[in-house]
Amino acid sequence: MGDTKKKKKTTKKQRAKRRKVMFIVEIVILLILLAAVFVWLKLEKIDYNKLDEDDILMNDLDDSTDEVMGKYTVIALFGLDNRDNGTYESGNSDTIMLASINNDSKEVKLVSIYRDTYLNVKDDTYAKMNSAYQRGGPKQAIEALNTNLDLKITKYVAVDFNALVETIDLIGGVDIDVTPQEVAKINEYSGEVAQVTGKKNTTLSGSGVLHLNGVQATAYARIRKLAGDDYKRTERQRTVIEAMITKVQKSGVTTINSVVDEVFDDISTNITPKQMLSLGSHALSYKMVDNSGFPFELKTKNMGKRGDCVIPLDLETNVIELHxxxxxxxxxxxxxxxxxxxxxxxxxxxxxKETEAVKIQ
Incomplete structure (x- = not known):
């Protein structure tokens, strides 16, 4: 049963240094929305999942919350860490994002749910959030988001490695400022990315501002075993996304059309062609206004067989802030x-929530 008692307005501390995380799947979704209006004849290329939305579990929210949320469209975005391209029904979702679209203003906010967040992933089992997809595919992952965060998500999009590599190659690569240590890791990771995607692996040399192809940029975005660990990795991912957006903004419709030709084969979704066209018809009106990561206040802890997890401080407080x-x-x-x-x-x-939180720059 949802609580109906209204809570007094909570004063939120300034989040000037809020973590602004943009994961791999972001650019793919933005391109889909931007291009859909031009490529409606190609929608049959998508791997469409006829997920029964009436069967998706969610909490019983009060009328006031329902009314507010009804003014927004929220889509769950999953980036799968699968080694077999085109496998979308299982695998850890190492990228988990929420895209919240204001139906009136067309303003878009993106929130990355940290993959290691300790939540109820299925049947009172508490583990890392990225395992929910492995346990029950997109339906279970959506239900975990709904029931842990008081959301009413019914739509999702899932992609794998291949989508990012293809997109970067089609826009002509990106320029990234890299350190010698990062170059070494790029060369280390590129072999696996190339093998998974069937692309050619080229060794990178030098440091500073270098031109990276799809395999190299994807490898760069996956680096986590240097100073800063996973938090630094999210910064690298943001760097790649920003470089891609810069290139895409300079591209014409022909380039975007080519991207869609390739990328649409690399996604799975339950957004129908009609709904995709509706989203696409407003593509030029969308405005990216902010992005962040969840939980907002957190700490890490080793949870035994679950490994190092991100702990919300506390979940209730963080969910209030999320809404x-x-x-x-x-x-x-x-x-x-x-x-x-x-x-x-x-x-x-x-x-x-009184536990000292990790300060994320």
């Missing part, structure tokens, strides 16, 4: 379901 961020809501009250999950995470980890 304010995505929907501008200052009256949202978490459901009993979220409160119970928040208490369970506190019980499992010993971390509360």
């Amino acid at each position: 304010e961020y995505l929907f501008g809501s200052d009256t949202y009250t978490p459901t009993d379901s979220v409160k119970e999950k928040s208490k369970q995470i506190i019980n499992d980890t010993g971390y509360t």
Whole structure:
């Protein structure tokens, strides 16, 4: 049952240094939205999943929350760490994003759910969020997002390695400022990326601003075993995305059309062609206004067989902040379901919202 008691407006601390994470799947989705209006005849290329939306689990939200959320379209975006291209029904979703579109203003906000976030992924099993997709495909991953975060997501898009590599190659590569240590890791990771995608592997040399092809840029975006670990990796991913956006903005319709020709084969979704066209018809009106990462306040902890996990401090507080961020809501009250999950995470980890949070620059 959803709580109906309204919560007093919570004053939020400034998040001037909020982590602004943009993962691999972002650019693919943006290109799809931008190009759909031009390529409606090619929509049959998509791997369409006829997921029964009425069967997707979500919490019982109060009328006020329903009304606010009804003004937005929220799509779940999954980047799968699969080694077999075109496999979309399983695999860890190492990229998890929410794209929130204001139906009136067309403003878009993107939130990356950190893949190692410790949440209820299925049947009261608490583990890293990226394992929900492995446990039950897109349906289970969507349900985990809905029930942990009080959302009503029914639409998703999933992609794999190949989409990013193809997109970067088709726009002519990107220029990235890389260190000697990063070049060494790019060369180390490029072999696997090339093997998975069937592309040619070319050794990179030098350092500084270098021109990277799709394989090399994807390898760069995957680097995590240097100073900064996974947090630094997200910064690299943002760098790649920004470089790609710069190139795409300078590209013509012909280039975008070529990208769609290649990328549409590398996605799975339950967004129907009609719905895709509706989104695409507003493509030029969309405005990217902000992006961030969830949880906003967090700490890491080794959870035994689960490994190092990202712990929200606490889940209830972070979900309140998420609703304010995505929907501008200052009256949202978490459901009993979220409160119970928040208490369970506190019980499992010993971390509360008073625990000192990790400061992410």
